Amino acid sequence: MSDNYVFAETEINYAKSLPLDNILTLGNKIWNEIKRNPDIKNEKKVEEIYYSMYNKYHDFGSSFPLILRWMVQMNKYSENAFKKFLKKYSNSNISSKKDFLVLQSEYVVYLYEENNKHHNKKHINAYREFIIKQLLEEEEELKKIDEEFKVEITNIDDEKRRNLYEYIKKNLNSK
Numbered sequence: 001m002s003d004n005y006v007f008a009e010t011e012i013n014y015a016k017s018l019p020l021d022n023i024l025t026l027g028n029k030i031w032n033e034i035k036r037n038p039d040i041k042n043e044k045k046v047e048e049i050y051y052s053m054y055n056k057y058h059d060f061g062s063s064f065p066l067i068l069r070w071m072v073q074m075n076k077y078s079e080n081a082f083k084k085f086l087k088k089y090s091n092s093n094i095s096s097k098k099d100f101l102v103l104q105s106e107y108v109v110y111l112y113e114e115n116n117k118h119h120n121k122k123h124i125n126a127y128r129e130f131i132i133k134q135l136l137e138e139e140e141e142l143k144k145i146d147e148e149f150k151v152e153i154t155n156i157d158d159e160k161r162r163n164l165y166e167y168i169k170k171n172l173n174s175k
Helices: 020-036 043-056 058-063 065-074 079-090 097-115 121-173
Strands: none
Touching (some): 020 058, 020 079, 058 065, 079 097, 097 121
16 A cells, blocks of 8 residues: 555655455444444534544544444445445545645545446546535535634734724723
């Protein structure tokens, strides 16, 4: 296996040294845990379950976020699709977040192929493009939200500083 398992802002060494079989075993373990969760059918609890599983299996979730999300939100997983994905992943060159997202989409395509035995190449390619487009749009939306949040936090901090300054100034002048 190659060292191409993780694309994150911080270095994560989790999957770099694990053999494919160990990663598959962990994926199956996580899937079985999710299936046994009585709240998995409750739409209101799905996000809570996702973040709980992400925190419990943080390295797996960071390395394979789309696989974990599909397990929880879509209630879909396939060991065969995951194995195909890992083989492709291990031979991939990931040099950007976009490369990472495009590669993650392959799992969804493999899952689709497995569940739709009578598919044609043209339809699969259209589905792949749809998934990639959706992931890239979600990433852009998250970036936009993050930037808006940073601006809002800065504005709040500025306002707090002004208020503190006015409070101190007022109290110093009243003495």
